[in-house]
Amino acid sequence: QSVLTQPPSASGTPGQRVTFSCSGGSSNIGSNTVSWYQQLPGTAPKLLMHSNNERPSGVPDRFSGSKSGTSASLAISGLQSEDEADYYCATWDDSLNTYVFGTGTKVTVL
Amino acid sequence: QAPLQQWGAGLLKPSETLSLRCAVNGGSFSGYNWSWIRQSPGKGLEWIGEINHSGSTKYNPSLESRVTISVDTSKNQFSLKLTSVIAADTAIYYCARGISASGTHRLDSWGQGNRVTVSS
Numbered sequence: 001q002s003v004l005t006q007p008p009s010a011s012g013t014p015g016q017r018v019t020f021s022c023s024g025g026s027s028n029i030g031s032n033t034v035s036w037y038q039q040l041p042g043t044a045p046k047l048l049m050h051s052n053n054e055r056p057s058g059v060p061d062r063f064s065g066s067k068s069g070t071s072a073s074l075a076i077s078g079l080q081s082e083d084e085a086d087y088y089c090a091t092w093d094d095s096l097n098t099y100v101f102g103t104g105t106k107v108t109v110l
Numbered sequence: 111q112a113p114l115q116q117w118g119a120g121l122l123k124p125s126e127t128l129s130l131r132c133a134v135n136g137g138s139f140s141g142y143n144w145s146w147i148r149q150s151p152g153k154g155l156e157w158i159g160e161i162n163h164s165g166s167t168k169y170n171p172s173l174e175s176r177v178t179i180s181v182d183t184s185k186n187q188f189s190l191k192l193t194s195v196i197a198a199d200t201a202i203y204y205c206a207r208g209i210s211a212s213g214t215h216r217l218d219s220w221g222q223g224n225r226v227t228v229s230s
Contacts, residue, residue, distance in 0.1 A: 046220065
């Protein structure tokens with residue numbers, strides 16, 4: 001049972017904006033920054049966002065992140081077919097002394 | 111060569127020990143945390159634990175009694191051992207490089223993954 005909750009799915013048509021959330025608590029998101037990982041089908045996860053809203057080199061600026069209190073969000077603007085993937089939020093949990101992942105959101109491009 | 115390359119046995123019987131290694135190709139070994147993560151079939155990601163270059167470890171409490179992560183700095187490699195495996199340990203196991211500082215923690219490079227099946 002993950003301590004970070006994400007909606008199981010999100011979808012949109014090409015070009016649309018899709019946003020989904022990651023809900024946690026005071027010992028995890030409330031105390032530490034959030035990272036997001038993108039997992040394309042059959043591949044290893046890839047760091048997509050870190051420190052709440054910082055994109056690693058090579059990640060398109062269509063992806064943006066934010067955090068407020070004990071929740072975080074990832075937005076994909078100008079949705080493209082290659083964005084179809086599973087997305088996981090993650091952060092350190094000070095109470096569990098563990099790196100925790102969200103339940104994952106599957107993004108479908110209609 | 112991929113930045114992180116991992117290998118190990120893919121089929122185990124219950125009660126055996128899972129053993130995986132991960133080589134760090136290029137770049138510095140120090141200054142980072144070296145992590146293991148697993149993903150059960152059709153499920154999400156589970157952090158197993160990490161070690162830094164000096165050998166200090168942190169483990170997921172749910173696995174701590176069975177897990178050992180070690181590092182071989184002479185070879186720029188780190189390894190995972192999970193004892194007394196059961197069917198529920200069947201998963202894809204990933205190694206990853208971690209960066210952590212005050213209040214921030216991220217895994218910025220991942221291995222290709224090793225599929226491990228536990229079956230009698």
